Amino acid sequence: MPARLFPRVLLATALAATTVVTGSAQTVEGVDAGRLRAAAKVQGEAAKAFADEVARRGEALRDAALATARGAEANRVRATNNATRPVSSTPLAI
DSSP: OHHHHHHHHHHHHHHHHHHHHHHHHHTGGGOOHHHHHHHHHHHHHHHHHHHHHHHHHHHHHHHHHHHHHHHHHHHHHHHHHHHHSOOOOSOOOO
């Protein structure tokens, strides 16, 4: 009978040790894991809000960049047209 009891005692001891280790892991050196999880959740929400704000500003900057690019293209076309316009053959009056 003691041979059949040993594995059960060993299992019970292992479970007890696991419970103690798990319980102490929740508060390592006085740090409350629950409080850390709550803070991480709040920071996660703040990080999402920050990312959304960056995306919103990026959209506005994208629109401004596209408008600048369109203006630059219009300037290039105007400059090209001015450069290829025929020069008058009429002499200048001095």
